[in-house]
Amino acid sequence: MLVVEDLAVELGDRLLLKHIDLEIPPGETHILFGPNGSGKTSLLMTIMGYPQYKVVGGKITFKGVDITHAPIDERARLGIGMSFQRPPTIHGLKTRQMISLCAGGDQPDLEEMAERVNFAAFLDRDVNAGLSGGEIKRSELLQLMAQKPDLLLFDEPESGVDMENIALVGHTIAELLQKDGDLALPGARTIRQSRKARTKMGLIITHTGYILDYLEADKGYVLYDGVLSCGNNPREILHCVGQFGYEECVRCTLENN
Amino acid sequence: MHPREQLREKALAAVAKAAAIGEDIDLSQYRRTAPPQLPMAEADLCSLPQSDLDRLLMGGVDVKSHERGGTYIMKDTTVLHCSSKQEGVEVLPIRQALEHHPWIWDYYWKAVAVDADKYTASVELDLHDGYVIRALPGSKTIFPIQACLYMDQDKLQQNVHNIIIAEEGSELHIISGCVTSEHMRSGVHAGVSEFYVKKGAKLSFTMIHNWAEEMKVRPRSAAVIEEDGLFLSNYICMKPVRSLQMYPTATLAGPGAVARFYSIMVGTPITDIDAGSRVILNHPHCRAEIVSRAITNGGKIMARGHLVGNAPDIKAHLECRGLILGGGAMLAVPQLDGFVDGVEMSHEAAVGKIAQEEILYLQSRGLTEDEATATIVRGFLSVDIPGLPPQLQAEIDRAVQATNEESM
Numbered sequence: 001m002l003v004v005e006d007l008a009v010e011l012g013d014r015l016l017l018k019h020i021d022l023e024i025p026p027g028e029t030h031i032l033f034g035p036n037g038s039g040k041t042s043l044l045m046t047i048m049g050y051p052q053y054k055v056v057g058g059k060i061t062f063k064g065v066d067i068t069h070a071p072i073d074e075r076a077r078l079g080i081g082m083s084f085q086r087p088p089t090i091h092g093l094k095t096r097q098m099i100s101l102c103a104g105g106d107q108p109d110l111e112e113m114a115e116r117v118n119f120a121a122f123l124d125r126d127v128n129a130g131l132s133g134g135e136i137k138r139s140e141l142l143q144l145m146a147q148k149p150d151l152l153l154f155d156e157p158e159s160g161v162d163m164e165n166i167a168l169v170g171h172t173i174a175e176l177l178q179k180d181g182d183l184a185l186p187g188a189r190t191i192r193q194s195r196k197a198r199t200k201m202g203l204i205i206t207h208t209g210y211i212l213d214y215l216e217a218d219k220g221y222v223l224y225d226g227v228l229s230c231g232n233n234p235r236e237i238l239h240c241v242g243q244f245g246y247e248e249c250v251r252c253t254l255e256n257n
Numbered sequence: 258m259h260p261r262e263q264l265r266e267k268a269l270a271a272v273a274k275a276a277a278i279g280e281d282i283d284l285s286q287y288r289r290t291a292p293p294q295l296p297m298a299e300a301d302l303c304s305l306p307q308s309d310l311d312r313l314l315m316g317g318v319d320v321k322s323h324e325r326g327g328t329y330i331m332k333d334t335t336v337l338h339c340s341s342k343q344e345g346v347e348v349l350p351i352r353q354a355l356e357h358h359p360w361i362w363d364y365y366w367k368a369v370a371v372d373a374d375k376y377t378a379s380v381e382l383d384l385h386d387g388y389v390i391r392a393l394p395g396s397k398t399i400f401p402i403q404a405c406l407y408m409d410q411d412k413l414q415q416n417v418h419n420i421i422i423a424e425e426g427s428e429l430h431i432i433s434g435c436v437t438s439e440h441m442r443s444g445v446h447a448g449v450s451e452f453y454v455k456k457g458a459k460l461s462f463t464m465i466h467n468w469a470e471e472m473k474v475r476p477r478s479a480a481v482i483e484e485d486g487l488f489l490s491n492y493i494c495m496k497p498v499r500s501l502q503m504y505p506t507a508t509l510a511g512p513g514a515v516a517r518f519y520s521i522m523v524g525t526p527i528t529d530i531d532a533g534s535r536v537i538l539n540h541p542h543c544r545a546e547i548v549s550r551a552i553t554n555g556g557k558i559m560a561r562g563h564l565v566g567n568a569p570d571i572k573a574h575l576e577c578r579g580l581i582l583g584g585g586a587m588l589a590v591p592q593l594d595g596f597v598d599g600v601e602m603s604h605e606a607a608v609g610k611i612a613q614e615e616i617l618y619l620q621s622r623g624l625t626e627d628e629a630t631a632t633i634v635r636g637f638l639s640v641d642i643p644g645l646p647p648q649l650q651a652e653i654d655r656a657v658q659a660t661n662e663e664s665m
Contacts, residue, residue, distance in 0.1 A: 048621055073620040073629075082621055088614045092636025101632070102622045126636075147622055 027198030081149030133160025170214030279502030316434015345396025443471030484511030524556030533561025569599030
């Protein structure tokens with residue numbers, strides 16, 4: 001379970017996030033909507049533990065451990081992983097080696113794993129060197145497949161991905177979050193049983209909502225100007241934002257406060 | 258007058274001539290004699306003390322390996338062993354060549370000037386020995402030839418002259434290690450190397466330096482590459498050295514000739530390194546690449562690079578990257594000179610620190626900060642060198658890896 005309570009975050013001297021409350025129980029995936037610059041990426045980076053995002057109020061607990069000020073690698077080892085929007089290039093480090101590092105002690109079948117996200121051709125390239133936006137997404141997915149975190153943070157996983165690969169990316173994310181169909185196969189287990197068997201947690205930033213075509217998300221939020229609101233059915237939020245824009249969210253937030 | 262006497266005269270005139278760059282070493286502080294070594298048969302090399310064998314191995318010289326086509330080992334001032342196992346490749350001490358093989362005079366001091374500075378002059382006036390390695394026309398070596406210049410006597414100035422010839426259409430790979438014994442602290446190594454790559458030939462030369470903390474080193478190297486020839490030079494210096502200055506120069510003397518220099522250097526607090534590579538492109542379709550990676554942990558490293566384009570349709574690139582970790586100075590001086598229309602030359606120089614963003618990215622995958630830093634540094638130093646035999650790439654990787662683990 002991830003619990004974020006009354007979180008306030010500064011970047012530089014600017015207050016980016018205010019009074020954020022968020023709970024993701026095991027097995028649930030939540031969706032984060034919001035206009036550009038509203039603080040969505042900042043929230044994910046804060047949960048991951050990037051030190052430039054300074055927590056000035058509230059706390060973050062994961063699996064019962066207070067991680068509000070824990071270093072990034074400690075959080076990773078505790079089971080938090082993130083798919084970045086613009087990860088850096090690491091010269092001289094092959095993607096193949098990076099995947100092994102992500103896997104820690106295990107030695108997964110790299111080739112087979114890469115094949116699954118259509119990335120085998122890039123294994124001997126330096127990490128993220130000269131990759132297109134869509135290729136970066138697949139590289140990030142591959143790293144998470146090896147890392148096997150329990151809480152997966154996705155920063156716009158579908159943006160820049162071509163039509164051919166979008167389904168691949170969508171299904172892979174669903175699989176990583178145990179939201180793929182296999183778990184709900186009739187006969188083997190009841191849907192309730194398989195729902196209970198899910199342990200993975202997800203928090204996904206999306207603008208387009210394409211990801212909702214591939215997995216059932218449990219909850220959606222709108223982040224507007226550093227304030228989290230809604231907490232509704234994600235499809236409904238998507239529909240509402242599509243129709244009335246984020247302005248409606250402002251109105252909603254104002255009324256709530 | 259015999260050519261040797263002419264050279265001697267020129268050398269005598271240059272004995273006090275300081276080098277154009279680098280600290281001026283007072284050579285009178287060093288001895289130029291050492292107890293002579295008795296030559297050893299190949300089988301006996303294995304019986305050298307393990308500590309010596311380990312040192313040789315650090316320079317990439319493995320006397321037990323079957324994957325070497327020939328071996329030359331010089332200890333202090335004399336030759337310990339010299340042999341070739343490969344048909345088509347001659348390996349001989351240069352003193353022997355000067356005495357018995359008149360063809361050597363076509364190469365001796367033809368690429369490097371004897372009166373370039375006091376170090377070249379000293380090498381001529383007090384030549385200890387050195388190797389001549391020659392691949393006969395059309396011969397292709399399967400395994401690299403290994404050479405080691407080993408120094409054991411403290412306060413010694415070792416004077417070495419090497420000549421490497423890849424005859425037409427041949428392919429030759431050499432790994433050359435310069436190593437000091439465990440107890441040695443100070444000394445001077447003056448080494449002249451002249452490379453001749455004939456038409457269509459391919460020569461790779463990988464040099465690994467493992468010096469002692471008070472060593473001063475002055476390599477003086479030049480290469481002449483003919484039409485469609487390829488010269489590939491790799492230089493690795495990861496161990497402490499007091500002072501190193503060199504500026505090897507390759508002249509592309511025929512159309513389509515190619516030269517590529519790769520250097521990997523690490524400077525510890527006592528180190529003063531001034532190392533560059535220069536390629537002079539004199540004919541159309543010549544190509545050159547200079548890549549250097551340097552890390553200073555408190556020392557001073559000057560990384561130079563110089564490309565001279567004298568003909569149209571040449572292409573050359575220079576890449577100099579340096580990291581400062583824990584103090585020190587890192588200076589990058591790239592220079593491009595184009596003298597005609599149609600040259601294409603570029604450079605890329607960067608001096609900096611490890612990007613925090615990269616460390617955090619690796620940490621987010623579960624690595625500690627130290628592991629992340631070491632991984633990035635290892636990546637920074639790992640250079641893929643096209644055309645290098647796998648055994649040599651392995652030697653480079655091993656040298657980089659070993660020192661990296663020690664220093665991190």
